[in-house]
Amino acid sequence: MNYRDDPAALGALVRDAEVHRDVYTDPDVFTLEMERLFAHTWIYVGHDSQVPKVGDYFGTTIGAQPVLMVRHDDATVHVLYNRCPHKGTRITTETCGNTGRFFRCPYHAWSFRTDGSPAALPLPSGYQNEAFATSQAAQGLTLVRHVHNYRGFVFAKMSDAGPGFADYFGDSLSSIDNMVDRSPAGRLEVAGGVLRYMHNCNWKMLVENQTDTCHPMVAHMSSAGTAIDLWKQAGEQNPKPMAVEIYAPFMSPYEFYEKMGIRTWDNGHGHTGVHHSIHSNYSAVPGYFDQMVAAYGEARAKAILDENRHNTIYFPNLMVKGPIQLLRLFKPLAVDRTLVESWTFRLVDAPDFMLERTLVYNRLINAPTSVVGHDDVEMYERAQEGLRSDGNKWVSLHRLFEPGEAALSVDNGTTERQMRNQYRAWARYMAVSP
Amino acid sequence: MITRDELIAFVYHEARLLDEQRFDEWLDLFAPDGRYWMPLEYAQTDRRLTASLMDDDLFLLRLRVERLKGNRTYSQKPRSRCHHLLQQPQVDAFDAESGHYRVWTAMHYVETRQDQQDLYAAWATHDLTTVDGALRIRMKRVDLVNCDAAFGSIQLFL
Numbered sequence: 132m133n134y135r136d137d138p139a140a141l142g143a144l145v146r147d148a149e150v151h152r153d154v155y156t157d158p159d160v161f162t163l164e165m166e167r168l169f170a171h172t173w174i175y176v177g178h179d180s181q182v183p184k185v186g187d188y189f190g191t192t193i194g195a196q197p198v199l200m201v202r203h204d205d206a207t208v209h210v211l212y213n214r215c216p217h218k219g220t221r222i223t224t225e226t227c228g229n230t231g232r233f234f235r236c237p238y239h240a241w242s243f244r245t246d247g248s249p250a251a252l253p254l255p256s257g258y259q260n261e262a263f264a265t266s267q268a269a270q271g272l273t274l275v276r277h278v279h280n281y282r283g284f285v286f287a288k289m290s291d292a293g294p295g296f297a298d299y300f301g302d303s304l305s306s307i308d309n310m311v312d313r314s315p316a317g318r319l320e321v322a323g324g325v326l327r328y329m330h331n332c333n334w335k336m337l338v339e340n341q342t343d344t345c346h347p348m349v350a351h352m353s354s355a356g357t358a359i360d361l362w363k364q365a366g367e368q369n370p371k372p373m374a375v376e377i378y379a380p381f382m383s384p385y386e387f388y389e390k391m392g393i394r395t396w397d398n399g400h401g402h403t404g405v406h407h408s409i410h411s412n413y414s415a416v417p418g419y420f421d422q423m424v425a426a427y428g429e430a431r432a433k434a435i436l437d438e439n440r441h442n443t444i445y446f447p448n449l450m451v452k453g454p455i456q457l458l459r460l461f462k463p464l465a466v467d468r469t470l471v472e473s474w475t476f477r478l479v480d481a482p483d484f485m486l487e488r489t490l491v492y493n494r495l496i497n498a499p500t501s502v503v504g505h506d507d508v509e510m511y512e513r514a515q516e517g518l519r520s521d522g523n524k525w526v527s528l529h530r531l532f533e534p535g536e537a538a539l540s541v542d543n544g545t546t547e548r549q550m551r552n553q554y555r556a557w558a559r560y561m562a563v564s565p
Numbered sequence: 566m567i568t569r570d571e572l573i574a575f576v577y578h579e580a581r582l583l584d585e586q587r588f589d590e591w592l593d594l595f596a597p598d599g600r601y602w603m604p605l606e607y608a609q610t611d612r613r614l615t616a617s618l619m620d621d622d623l624f625l626l627r628l629r630v631e632r633l634k635g636n637r638t639y640s641q642k643p644r645s646r647c648h649h650l651l652q653q654p655q656v657d658a659f660d661a662e663s664g665h666y667r668v669w670t671a672m673h674y675v676e677t678r679q680d681q682q683d684l685y686a687a688w689a690t691h692d693l694t695t696v697d698g699a700l701r702i703r704m705k706r707v708d709l710v711n712c713d714a715a716f717g718s719i720q721l722f723l
Contacts, residue, residue, distance in 0.1 A: 324605050324616040327715035353638035357631050361624065374625055470715055475616065483614060490616050495625075499716035500603065500618045502632050508718055509640035 134159050138562060145558040148532040148551060149525045152518040155333040161466035168447055168560045169194030171293035172398075173279065173286040173300065175449040175460060176200050178476070179208050180283060180320040186231045186245060190223040192462060193287060198275060199223050200285055203245045204232060210275040210287045211247045215239075216268040234272065247272035282311045283319055292563060294398070303400035306443035310453035312435045314478035315426035319456065322477035323490045328499045329470055332511035334448060334463040335553075337471060340507060341442040341450045341459075342403050342549040344388035345530070347381040350510055354502035355381035370414070377492050380409035381503070391441065391544035398538075399446025399556030401549035405541055408441035410454040416484050426480075444549065446556050455489050459497065467515050473497035528554070567661060567695060572668050573654045575700045576691055580649035580672075583722050588630040591722075595623055596694055596701035603707045603723070618712070618719075629722075640720060645678040647721040657690075666693040666700075674723045686710040687723050 144151040188201040197213040215236040249271040277288035279296040358378035392405030423432035456476040531546035582591040603619040658667035692704040
């Protein structure tokens with residue numbers, strides 16, 4: 132199937148409550164996702180606390196594109212394509228560091244200011260020709276033109292086409308707000324180190340699983356269920372170990388997840404845990420609530436802390452957990468290969484224990500050594516294999532489907548509505564040629 | 566009285582229990598407050614406010630071992646296998662009076678499942694003590710050479 136030149140065939144991959152397996156398995160569809168979906172939407176690049184000082188940089192990717200995020204001398208954060216305009220050499224020397232006022236290419240010493248503009252190159256007399264003057268090479272490092280820093284979270288859109296930042300995210304930004312507001316200072320800092328987990332499956336399987344509330348009690352019985360069994364055998368000693376406090380809610384019954392609720396927004400965003408979540412009943416951290424009351428007043432502090440959203444999807448490939456200050460970025464590497472980065476944040480001015488618990492959660496759930504991670508990867512990779520089957524070419528997203536359903540809603544927490552919401556957005560952004 | 570040879574034999578024996586998947590016997594090698602730590606960072610010193618790949622007490626180690634036996638542990642259907650290749654362990658600390666011993670071992674570790682075979686290179690540091698006269702692990706620290714790389718699932722124990 133030639134999806135690039137056949138918009139009808141591409142559009143037919145997504146039905147109201149089903150998607151064709153080619154969205155997970157076809158390399159051409161993956162290439163089109165990189166060219167269209169990841170160009171026309173706002174993609175999370177990094178957090179500005181990773182580049183606190185002028186000249187600090189951080190190298191990452193937007194879809195398949197190598198980019199860097201850098202703090203310019205006017206304190207704004209720029210996102211640049213991470214290649215020298217001369218020969219294409221990656222311009223950052225390390226994953227992150229400080230470049231001073233200039234990037235200097237390690238190959239031929241062409242140098243650039245931290246907004247990408249050219250600063251100097253050796254033997255300039257060799258470039259006194261019209262062809263160079265009018266080339267892209269003379270323009271310096273290419274800027275990603277659309278960058279928005281929302282309360283420290285830096286997003287970028289590579290194409291001029293596609294919606295503006297506020298239109299694209301709308302009210303979904305309330306999940307980031309809640310995460311930031313949980314700091315008495317109203318600020319977050321990336322802290323603790325990033326866990327990187329390689330998956331042999333399509334990136335969208337991971338995104339879907341974030342709002343899949345009918346799998347934990349099944350797929351994680353082996354891990355979370357065993358944790359509960361061992362704790363019971365040990366006599367349910369008090370206080371409950373942090374590991375049990377984290378694992379046990381995964382085994383909550385269907386009813387817990389039904390009542391949790393799912394909210395969907397336009398453009399493929401949505402979240403689980405409208406009313407409560409697996410994070411709702413973590414033990415209180417001494418001193419923290421008093422700090423929050425001092426910062427916000429009691430009513431506002433309670434309102435912030437009573438919001439316990441479970442997983443918020445920022446379509447296409449970011450998930451945020453406000454109550455525990457954690458985000459997961461699902462980086463597409465190939466149609467059947469995905470790198471999952473799990474980042475953690477310190478709530479500025481909150482007790483260290485908050486970060487400590489977040490790091491335990493990240494290690495127990497998101498590390499390549501995590502038993503919960505092992506449960507999930509096994510399902511994704513089995514699906515990546517099973518979808519090769521021609522016996523049935525469709526993936527079912529029918530759970531609690533209602534014909535004509537709108538983007539904005541709050542629904543039973545076991546619905547697959549958020550997955551359908553993602554695919555409606557997917558189809559819309561895939562239909563646009565660059 | 567513990568000898569240096571016993572310390573070295575202990576490390577070899579531990580690796581053999583893992584290779585032969587005698588996990589319950591392996592757990593018995595840990596002191597009641599024993600831990601298994603796999604840092605995320607090169608030369609990491611902090612376990613509290615810096616993430617780790619593993620930082621298990623006996624409860625979490627037992628959880629892994631019990632999970633491996635589970636009927637609904639689908640990531641172990643079929644099972645993984647592992648193979649440790651150890652360099653001669655080196656005794657770095659030997660304090661019979663306080664009962665603290667440290668052994669350092671370079672190793673290659675292979676974990677396989679179905680058609681997949683993954684090779685890891687690491688250094689293990691065993692902090693050992695005696696409990697009722699028998700050597701026991703207080704801390705097994707495993708430093709992967711490429712601790713900060715992206716990995717697929719590591720389901721057994723280095």
